[in-house]
Amino acid sequence: MAETIVPIPGPPPLPLIGNLRDIDLNNTIQSFERLAETYGPIFKLYLGGSERVFITNHELANEVLSRKDFVKKITGATEHLAKVMPEGILTATHGQESWGLTRRTLNPVFTRGAVKEMFPEMLDIASQLVLKWARFGPDEEFDVQEEFTRLSMDTIALCAMGTRFNSFYRENQAEFVQRFGDIFNEVQRRSNRPEWYTSMMWEANRLLDENIQFVRDFCGELVAERRANPAEKKNTIFDAMVNRRDPVSGKELSSSTITDNMITFLFAGHDTTSGLLSFVLAHLIMNPEAYAKLQEEVDRVLGDGAITPDHLNELHYTRACLRETLRLEPPSPGLVLMPLAEPHERVVIGGKYVIQGGQTTVVLIPTLHRDPDSFGPDANEFKPERMLEENFKKLPKNAFKPFGNGQRSCIGNEFATQQAMMVTAILFQKFDFEFVDPGYELQYQPSIHRKAKDLYIQARLRPGVDATSLNRDLFYPGNQRRPLVDAVPGT
Numbered sequence: 001m002a003e004t005i006v007p008i009p010g011p012p013p014l015p016l017i018g019n020l021r022d023i024d025l026n027n028t029i030q031s032f033e034r035l036a037e038t039y040g041p042i043f044k045l046y047l048g049g050s051e052r053v054f055i056t057n058h059e060l061a062n063e064v065l066s067r068k069d070f071v072k073k074i075t076g077a078t079e080h081l082a083k084v085m086p087e088g089i090l091t092a093t094h095g096q097e098s099w100g101l102t103r104r105t106l107n108p109v110f111t112r113g114a115v116k117e118m119f120p121e122m123l124d125i126a127s128q129l130v131l132k133w134a135r136f137g138p139d140e141e142f143d144v145q146e147e148f149t150r151l152s153m154d155t156i157a158l159c160a161m162g163t164r165f166n167s168f169y170r171e172n173q174a175e176f177v178q179r180f181g182d183i184f185n186e187v188q189r190r191s192n193r194p195e196w197y198t199s200m201m202w203e204a205n206r207l208l209d210e211n212i213q214f215v216r217d218f219c220g221e222l223v224a225e226r227r228a229n230p231a232e233k234k235n236t237i238f239d240a241m242v243n244r245r246d247p248v249s250g251k252e253l254s255s256s257t258i259t260d261n262m263i264t265f266l267f268a269g270h271d272t273t274s275g276l277l278s279f280v281l282a283h284l285i286m287n288p289e290a291y292a293k294l295q296e297e298v299d300r301v302l303g304d305g306a307i308t309p310d311h312l313n314e315l316h317y318t319r320a321c322l323r324e325t326l327r328l329e330p331p332s333p334g335l336v337l338m339p340l341a342e343p344h345e346r347v348v349i350g351g352k353y354v355i356q357g358g359q360t361t362v363v364l365i366p367t368l369h370r371d372p373d374s375f376g377p378d379a380n381e382f383k384p385e386r387m388l389e390e391n392f393k394k395l396p397k398n399a400f401k402p403f404g405n406g407q408r409s410c411i412g413n414e415f416a417t418q419q420a421m422m423v424t425a426i427l428f429q430k431f432d433f434e435f436v437d438p439g440y441e442l443q444y445q446p447s448i449h450r451k452a453k454d455l456y457i458q459a460r461l462r463p464g465v466d467a468t469s470l471n472r473d474l475f476y477p478g479n480q481r482r483p484l485v486d487a488v489p490g491t
């Protein structure tokens with residue numbers, strides 16, 4: 001039977017600027033969602049000098065995510081990121097040698113079992129946030145996204161760089177964090193601008209180069225220091241990068257590869273985890289029934305004692321709330337793929353749409369995650385029950401992709417999940433929350449990853465919890481409590 005080819009729809013591009021006017025650069029994700037409503041499950045846009053195809057529903061996404069001839073493409077924001085960390089695994093091109101070497105070396109330290117070993121580091125940083133919120137008291141207004149950014153940055157710094165940013169003890173960000181943030185804001189801005197325009201922004205380019213050099217030097221010194229003093233050995237990502245060897249080639253990671261991957265982990269892990277934590281708090285405050293269920297589960301499993309890694313296996317509803325948050329608010333907006341074919345070759349998807357070999361094909365995760373064919377007519381609602389294990393297992397293949405796809409899926413999945421489970425459980429064990437603005441509705445920041453905007457909350461210690469004994473309670477299991485006075489040296 002002859003193929004019936006249908007043109008891929010999309011708004012007409014203008015000379016030079018393409019479809020730049022069809023998207024809001026401060027809110028690209030929402031622009032794509034709006035275009036999906038107008039043009040349907042597949043549309044195309046001419047951006048940054050090339051044509052990109054966007055896939056928005058489950059049927060087409062499932063096809064391209066299952067096909068072996070579609071692979072990750074490095075373009076747009078990731079292409080700019082690759083200049084910052086050329087040997088980082090996030091931005092490695094398909095088949096890049098350093099990717100295989102690094103993943104084989106580091107996969108074992110990112111398994112669920114291995115990540116358990118980093119529980120004390122995660123608890124160390126989480127306790128700083130909890131104690132800060134407790135000591136400031138119920139009238140303090142916390143910018144949640146900012147607070148969780150401190151938490152996730154400091155956790156990755158401790159686990160993957162062997163250093164402390166001490167963000168909870170500073171009014172202003174450390175210089176590294178400031179410059180690091182500036183790099184990624186600039187990368188975000190230039191990812192949708194034409195190359196010729198960017199090349200003329202001399203001052204911005206000079207500043208970017210200076211910031212990259214600072215960040216690379218900082219990481220390089222940490223690696224050199226650890227190589228010179230290998231005595232302190234723990235099971236962290238940092239130690240794995242310095243000490244492990246690729247099981248296939250027997251090679252160790254070079255200092256520049258380690259530097260690139262420190263930057264990679266910090267970039268890939270901090271906004272994503274802080275977004276997840278901000279949004280789960282917001283959705284729970286907006287959904288009192290789910291809030292009460294989660295708190296009941298936390299009280300039943302943890303009591304008033306310290307959290308341990310084993311508790312996490314029993315927090316089924318908490319896990320479901322995090323999954324449901326990742327479904328509605330996926331931190332990564334899209335999976336960027338391309339067909340492995342020559343540019344002049346045609347590749348047909350959905351039986352009727354033609355894509356050229358190498359053409360950028362973006363699976364939009366926010367629309368995929370709200371497809372009523374996968375999640376029913378209430379797909380836009382926060383309903384954690386649909387993510388409880390027995391229902392989660394029944395979801396259609398490739399309907400839920402917050403951590404990406406196949407061999408290029410997120411290496412930090414278990415790391416982020418453990419951290420988010422732990423932090424959510426402790427927060428609801430110790431506090432009650434409300435929005436500063438009772439009528440708050442979710443808004444998003446302009447950012448590569450989805451982040452909450454203007455989300456302010458107040459945190460009130462729950463009855464029976466007090467700021468003074470909290471320090472002890474976070475670390476001693478309930479049935480092994482020592483009297484508080486024992487914890488004070490010299491008494």
Ligand code: HEM
Pocket residue numbers: 072089090091103156264265266268269270272273276330331332335336401402403404405407408409410411412413415416
């Ligand atoms: C809620 C938290 C997180 C989410 C939603 C998330 C999401 C994702 C997604 C969607 C991808 C695939 C990107 C693509 O195909 O282009 C990815 C890749 C990656 N993520 Fe995460 N991530 C999270 C946390 C983390 C953490 C904590 C780390 C590190 C400690 C991390 C490190 C990475 C790396 C290195 C890659 C690239 C993997 C590769 O290409 O081999 N992520 N992540």
